[in-house]
Amino acid sequence: xxxxxxxxxxxxxxxxxxxxxxxxxxxxxxxxxxxxxxxxxxxxxxxxxxxxxxxxxxxxxxxxxxxxxxxxxxxxxxxxxxxxxxxxxxxxxxxxxxxxxxxxxxxxxxxxxxxxxxxxxxxxxxxxxxxxxxxxxxxxxxxxxxxxxxxxxxxxxxxxxxxxxxxxxxxxxxxxxxxxxxxxxxxxxxxxxxxxxxxxxxxxxxxxxxxxxxxxxxxxxxxxxxxxxxxxxxxxxxxxxxxxxxxxxxxxxxxxxxxxxxxxxxxxxxxxxxxxxxxxxxxxxxxxxxxxxxxxxxxxxxxxxxxxxxxxxxxxxxxxxxxxxxxxxxxxxxxxxxxxxxxxxxxxxxxxxxxxxxxxxxxxxxxxxxxxxxxxxxxxxxxxxxxxxxxxxxxxxxxxxxxxxxxxxxxxxxxxxxxxxxxxxxxxxxxxxxxxxxxxxxxxxxxxxxxxxxxxxxxxxxxxxxxxxxxxxxxxxxxxxxxxxxxxxxxxxxxxxxxxxxxxxxxxxxxxxxxxxxxxxxxxxxxxxxxxxxx
Amino acid sequence: xxxxxxxxxxxxxxxxxxxxxxxxxxxxxxxxxxxxxxxxxxxxxxxxxxxxxxxxxxxxxxxxxxxxxxxxxxxxxxxxxxxxxxxxxxxxxxxxxxxxxxxxxxxxxxxxxxxxxxxxxxxxxxxxxxxxxxxxxxxxxxxxxxxxxxxxxxxxxxxxxxxxxxxxxxxxxxxxxxxxxxxxxxxxxxxxxxxxxxxxxxxxxxxxxxxxxxxxxxxxxxxxxxxxxxxxxxxxxxxxxxxxxxxxxxxxxxxxxxxxxxxxxxxxxxxxxxxxxxxxxxxxxxxxxxxxxxxxxxxxxxxxxxxxxxxxxxxxxxxxxxxxxxxxxxxxxxxxxxxxxxxx
Numbered sequence: 001x002x003x004x005x006x007x008x009x010x011x012x013x014x015x016x017x018x019x020x021x022x023x024x025x026x027x028x029x030x031x032x033x034x035x036x037x038x039x040x041x042x043x044x045x046x047x048x049x050x051x052x053x054x055x056x057x058x059x060x061x062x063x064x065x066x067x068x069x070x071x072x073x074x075x076x077x078x079x080x081x082x083x084x085x086x087x088x089x090x091x092x093x094x095x096x097x098x099x100x101x102x103x104x105x106x107x108x109x110x111x112x113x114x115x116x117x118x119x120x121x122x123x124x125x126x127x128x129x130x131x132x133x134x135x136x137x138x139x140x141x142x143x144x145x146x147x148x149x150x151x152x153x154x155x156x157x158x159x160x161x162x163x164x165x166x167x168x169x170x171x172x173x174x175x176x177x178x179x180x181x182x183x184x185x186x187x188x189x190x191x192x193x194x195x196x197x198x199x200x201x202x203x204x205x206x207x208x209x210x211x212x213x214x215x216x217x218x219x220x221x222x223x224x225x226x227x228x229x230x231x232x233x234x235x236x237x238x239x240x241x242x243x244x245x246x247x248x249x250x251x252x253x254x255x256x257x258x259x260x261x262x263x264x265x266x267x268x269x270x271x272x273x274x275x276x277x278x279x280x281x282x283x284x285x286x287x288x289x290x291x292x293x294x295x296x297x298x299x300x301x302x303x304x305x306x307x308x309x310x311x312x313x314x315x316x317x318x319x320x321x322x323x324x325x326x327x328x329x330x331x332x333x334x335x336x337x338x339x340x341x342x343x344x345x346x347x348x349x350x351x352x353x354x355x356x357x358x359x360x361x362x363x364x365x366x367x368x369x370x371x372x373x374x375x376x377x378x379x380x381x382x383x384x385x386x387x388x389x390x391x392x393x394x395x396x397x398x399x400x401x402x403x404x405x406x407x408x409x410x411x412x413x414x415x416x417x418x419x420x421x422x423x424x425x426x427x428x429x430x431x432x433x434x435x436x437x438x439x440x441x442x443x444x445x446x447x448x449x450x451x452x453x454x455x456x457x458x459x460x461x462x463x464x465x466x467x468x469x470x471x472x473x474x475x476x477x478x479x480x481x482x483x484x485x486x487x488x489x490x491x492x493x494x495x496x497x498x499x500x501x502x503x504x505x506x507x508x509x510x511x512x513x514x515x516x517x518x519x520x521x522x523x524x525x526x527x528x529x530x531x532x533x534x535x
Numbered sequence: 536x537x538x539x540x541x542x543x544x545x546x547x548x549x550x551x552x553x554x555x556x557x558x559x560x561x562x563x564x565x566x567x568x569x570x571x572x573x574x575x576x577x578x579x580x581x582x583x584x585x586x587x588x589x590x591x592x593x594x595x596x597x598x599x600x601x602x603x604x605x606x607x608x609x610x611x612x613x614x615x616x617x618x619x620x621x622x623x624x625x626x627x628x629x630x631x632x633x634x635x636x637x638x639x640x641x642x643x644x645x646x647x648x649x650x651x652x653x654x655x656x657x658x659x660x661x662x663x664x665x666x667x668x669x670x671x672x673x674x675x676x677x678x679x680x681x682x683x684x685x686x687x688x689x690x691x692x693x694x695x696x697x698x699x700x701x702x703x704x705x706x707x708x709x710x711x712x713x714x715x716x717x718x719x720x721x722x723x724x725x726x727x728x729x730x731x732x733x734x735x736x737x738x739x740x741x742x743x744x745x746x747x748x749x750x751x752x753x754x755x756x757x758x759x760x761x762x763x764x765x766x767x768x769x770x771x772x773x774x775x776x777x778x779x780x781x782x783x784x785x786x787x788x789x790x791x792x793x794x795x796x797x798x799x800x801x802x803x804x805x806x807x808x809x810x811x812x813x814x815x816x817x818x819x820x821x822x823x824x825x826x827x828x829x830x831x832x833x834x835x836x837x838x839x840x841x842x843x844x845x846x847x848x849x850x851x852x853x854x855x856x857x858x859x860x861x862x863x864x865x866x867x868x869x870x871x872x873x874x875x876x877x878x879x
Binding site for chain 1: 571572573574575577578579580586587588589591592595596622623624625626631634635686690693694697698701705706707708709712715716821822823824825827831832835838839840
């Protein structure tokens with residue numbers, strides 16, 4: 001990828017036959033045109049293969065831009081914040097059409113007959129099967145994500161003929177179709193991959209790690225880990241409308257101040273995932289999109305393993321003591337959505353929803369007095385140093401507020417490498433901040449991860465038999481089932497009354513553009529370069 | 536051959552002396568990384584991993600084995616020149632280091648060169664004219680240099696020269712996106728571009744270097760200027776200078792041949808020290824200027840407990856400093872023939 005020949009080709013491609021010097025001088029002007037887009041981000045792309053162990057979140061964008069899935073989601077407008085994917089609309093990407101059997105157990109996909117990989121070979125059902133087999137076999141995150149949609153074993157995937165792919169399910173689930181549109185089940189050129197697989201590495205993890213082999217809208221022209229990734233358009237893409245930008249350059253710039261200077265000067269067109277503070281300050285001068293992250297809540301979690309928090313009045317006292325508005329302004333600079341001051345009566349199944357709690361010290365003190373810990377107690381509040389930008393101001397405000405009701409809080413900062421182990425695996429932090437967000441946008445999916453006993457994001461060690469039963473019942477149930485809404489409402493009611501997680505606010509993903517349009521928010525919180533257009 | 540060249544023999548002896556140091560570094564870096572807080576298996580298993588997939592990751596990383604076995608594997612690989620695989624960058628550590636070390640060295644050496652060119656004359660002038668405006672200027676520059684943290688100077692320079700005035704190039708790392716990196720020969724872009732005869736890329740790389748190198752130079756300037764001034768003052772007030780002056784030697788000869796040469800020893804020592812801490816202080820400059828150097832690599836690796844990368848970094852640094860100390864000792868003998876290897 002970095003050898004001399006491709007370097008020459010790259011130059012030729014960019015200069016459209018012109019010599020090197022005019023290309024170099026003409027580029028900045030061209031970048032203002034519609035040829036090239038430059039994106040800056042603070043995160044590192046460390047692999048071009050999402051299925052690999054240790055692949056960073058930022059690398060998921062390669063799975064999105066360079067590979068196709070069978071299905072994708074539609075697009076909707078977010079009032080005041082540009083575009084977003086639409087969870088309720090599923091559209092074909094590599095599949096031309098699909099059918100679901102009467103019993104919901106068999107899904108049959110017809111592939112687009114004109115779909116080809118970058119090397120010109122036709123995309124066949126065998127490639128889809130190999131890719132799905134790989135995702136459920138390699139272990140780690142891809143396997144867990146596939147499982148969420150009921151995709152667990154290679155035997156479930158059948159390549160009936162070149163263009164027909166069949167999935168057999170163990171039970172019908174509303175999560176299967178959406179799970180096919182997340183970044184994980186992407187379709188790999190199995191012939192190319194197998195040619196580079198070895199006995200020790202049957203899934204070609206080493207090869208695809210540095211060399212993507214897909215059919216997606218963009219190919220990788222260059223990748224310098226820690227520096228940049230250059231996408232080059234695949235003009236034969238059939239997965240959707242051809243992207244406007246011929247070349248998209250993703251540059252890694254760790255310092256937020258530098259990213260801000262670059263986007264303000266207009267030398268780059270997109271600054272991806274900027275801090276809330278910059279988003280708030282740049283909103284007047286640039287196009288800033290702050291899309292509330294769907295199905296994601298920043299919470300304060302009282303751990304049930306810690307004795308005082310087993311008392312419901314203590315938890316309610318905390319919920320009434322929290323200075324929500326101050327936290328929302330100090331930690332999120334007003335970017336995102338407030339999640340407090342709602343009605344107690346639950347009339348819809350929208351999630352995240354506003355809780356019935358608000359800042360009221362008198363009420364908080366009343367609950368404290370009623371509780372078994374009227375004299376207060378000492379507790380450490382744990383935060384992650386990696387997430388200090390929102391956790392630190394939040395923790396300080398919580399500390400101050402809880403001091404007023406007799407809970408003496410000390411703030412404990414935990415290094416990023418330690419955080420996951422302490423908070424999610426060992427679940428040993430008495431009081432902590434947490435920010436789980438579910439990719440699949442249904443309340444039951446959120447509850448499955450965050451409220452069921454023993455599940456990863458249930459960092460409060462919460463267990464409620466009714467919640468256990470309700471989540472099991474609703475997780476795979478279609479959302480238009482008459483049973484669904486009442487059960488979900490009941491789930492909300494219990495969770496918001498018992499408060500194992502006290503919702504603070506819904507965070508936003510901030511993206512600033514200066515000379516680009518078409519930005520679309522996705523649940524995976526990575527950049528979809530395919531829809532961007534220079535202006 | 537060995538017998539015929541005492542200097543070569545001395546160098547070999549020094550290299551041999553470095554072996555226990557390197558072994559110590561290998562052991563300590565291994566133990567220290569294992570003592571780091573955090574569980575890399577949990578981290579690298581990903582966001583939604585469950586117990587089973589964390590365990591799979593642990594086995595895949597070889598972390599399920601007892602420490603002595605892990606150490607033996609590590610040493611075995613090391614002896615074959617394999618530094619292991621970095622999990623965070625997903626590439627062999629050796630490749631990462633080969634890409635990133637030159638970037639850091641290019642930046643640090645340029646900065647050090649700038650600093651020496653400014654600081655040494657400044658120190659000499661300040662010493663020869665104590666109490667004058669040059670002396671005061673030296674003091675102000677030195678104080679400012681040490682007291683301004685590098686990330687602050689960096690952001691300030693970006694703000695003035697890039698954001699406000701628009702004369703500096705975009706702070707986008709070693710090359711703006713319109714250029715392509717030169718073919719890898721040494722890894723130093725200035726040298727590689729020159730080797731290719733690609734003047735345009737050379738100019739592009741040089742432009743990118745100016746602000747970060749200035750930032751780092753401002754920081755490293757202080758100790759060098761201070762040390763030069765102090766060493767010159769000592770030398771100038773010593774007996775042999777008085778003798779030289781009494782013998783009627785010209786001011787110039789006294790200053791440069793006698794005083795400066797004698798003052799050089801502590802300056803070179805300081806240079807070595809400054810170089811080593813500049814390589815460390817790089818981290819912040821690298822972050823601000825998106826410079827893909829070794830400092831930010833090591834910090835990222837530390838944060839996620841990426842054992843192989845941290846060990847590789849520590850080892851590379853240890854080797855670098857062994858080499859650096861050797862070079863400095865050689866410089867001593869060149870500057871002052873009275874210092875022989877035997878004496879040490």
